[in-house]
Amino acid sequence: MSMQVILAQALLGLNVGVFYAMLSLGLAVIFGLLNIINFAHGAMYMLGAFIALIGYSLLEQWFGISLQIGFWASLLVAPVIVGILGVLIERLMLKRLYELDHIYGLLLTFGITLILQGLFANYFNVSGTPYPGQPEALSGVVNLGFMYFPTYRLFAIVFSLVVCFATWWVIEHTKLGSRLRAGVENPDLTQAFGLNVPLMVTLTFAFGAGLAGLAGVLAAPIYSVSPLMGADLIIVVFAVVVIGGMGSIMGAILSGLALGLVEGLTKVFYPPAASTVIFFLMVLVLLFRPAGLFGKEK
Template structure:
């Protein structure tokens, strides 16, 4: 078997690109689990909603509201879709998740799983599962750049850098700011944080909105790369859960590093031993669970 170093680098870069999506999604999941104690199975559906929000905003929204010329372009979608989906998350928390406070994890998991199925079902009804390409990739991001060892699509490079920035900003927000300190304290002991005068129910709602907004942002970024389909989130979320398990719930940087690392490993496996490329993440998950059940970066 002759595997060129170049092929490994190329797949590694493409894998890193996927990894950046894993990182953004697992970040939101970890933050939500930390404060709400809910395993958010709807996360993939909100990612899908982000991509659809971008698609619909560009191609259909204008027609729906009687302004056929209105097209929400990619850049605006990058801002508006996460806001819209984040607000939807706020609504979901206020109307449904709040009622589960204090109950077993399982109820939150079942409810969010149900929400995911409803959302996927709705979109499957109106858009086919084969997927619709997103036609709004900005012209300036067409073409490729020469990285020296390979030609890399400009858009993918943009998506990679952009999601890395978002991850680092989120890390900074949580680990280095006052708001982040409140969030971390709330993750440790929400009752006491509330007894110290902080409106924890509001904090929880905003955190859920922020987490799913992050998923939607990843969805918008993904739209020009993958086709927009009702099941795009369901396929991805399984891997993302594995990423969260491997990284551990305790650390924000852990979620980012694990996401990127696993994306790369997945990419490289495509060259080294292609049949294992879609299972390698789960093999790693099994090993990590055996050796370090709290995850690589988790706190016991």
């Protein structure tokens, strides 16, 4: 097997990995402050992709608005819309469940997933609709020296990495981040110091949701946009989160990237196992390091 094939698959794997990283980062940020797992994270990723698709090609046909939201604008518009949906979900529903067992949060967001998925399945083909709005500047391929790689995919990798590490930096190295970490550590005490913890919770949930929406927009030109695109992904991301442990932000990012890479390389060496390799790695981690690679057991 030539080195080129392996490198190519590794890069494609990294491309999947950045989506895992963005989603598991969002899950980890939300889990840190709210102690719930957002099952709807996959549905929000799907929603992001659909907002980009509808904004580009269906606004006139559906709503009679002669406006086209291009790819670059979608990168801003979709996360904002998904974030607003996140605010609504948190304020109207999740907020009332904090006193209860955390599994109710999971069940609620599972119900929301079914609703979102079902709604889009009514209007769009389950096998997927291609997103036509990939910008001209990002079409074609770039010569990386050892291979030609699609420009758009390279852009998606770099862009996602920047977003992930910027998030990490904000949380670990800014005043805002230190307040957030205080809220994670001890919400009651943080509130007593005069910080508005409920608002922080809402905005954190909205931010995590927006991150999922952003990942959806980035994924739209690569994969076809389909109502089921988030559901299949989110279960893998759950396994990523179990492997990484949700104790650290950097852990969530790194395990996402690494597992995408592993999945990509499995495609080269033993293709049938590509869809299950992450789950088997999860089994190994549970056997030998149950708290996860970067995890602290709560």
